[in-house]
Amino acid sequence: MLIAFMRCVEPLDALIALDAALRGGMIAKEMHARLRGNRNGQLRQLLNRANPKARSPLETIARYELEEAGATPEAGAELPIGELDLLLGRLDIETDGHEFHSQRADWEHDRHRDQWLIAHGYTPLRLTARQVLAHQTVELVRPVAQRLGWWPDCASRP
Known part of the structure; x- marks a missing residue:
């Protein structure tokens, strides 16, 4: 669900959600494995920038x-x-x-x-x-x- 949300919003809004999800333990940096392929390049970059x-x-x-x-x-x-x-x-x-x-x-x-x-x-x-x-x-x-x-x-x- 978070991945679908991230595809629909601006990068800053996606990063806010990622930071909160990481801090709350709802996701892990290992989420990279689910973000394969060219269409997920920006999402992988945002995940790299996310900070718990x-x-x-x-x-x-x-x-x-x-x-x-x-x-x-x-x-x-x-x-x-x-x-x-x-x-x-x-x-x-x-x-x-x-x-x-x-x-x-x-x-x-x-x-x-x-x-x-x-x-x-x-x-x-x-x-x-x-x-x-x-x-x-x-x-x-x-x-x-x-x-x-x-x-x-x-x-x-x-």
Whole structure:
């Protein structure tokens, strides 16, 4: 059923479904064996890009758009402070949906994380759900990543 769905939707929507299915243990990367033949080439490519560490559609959208722009963020990077949404070099890209970032305790937790990250040489960059859904991820991330030397076209890295 997932394969039929993936054939009917845009690649980004298929990737969102794949990430969720992998994270939920509903499918495995071994699904490749069922995707033989020329007509499944794009589906195999999407499966290669799918990541079970994506915890939300916002993370998948941001990762997909950054990858399409030539960057290779790491999803679900583990640090002592916790799991990051996306890590590009030492730029922590957080996709803040309303559900997990709207209460005072959530806000304080996010500030504590940001302070820890800065103290340990990382730069946190928080994107709102509205920004991600409006497909502004690349335009917001690229200038910061370039300034820090973490965008792919930067000649030298810090």
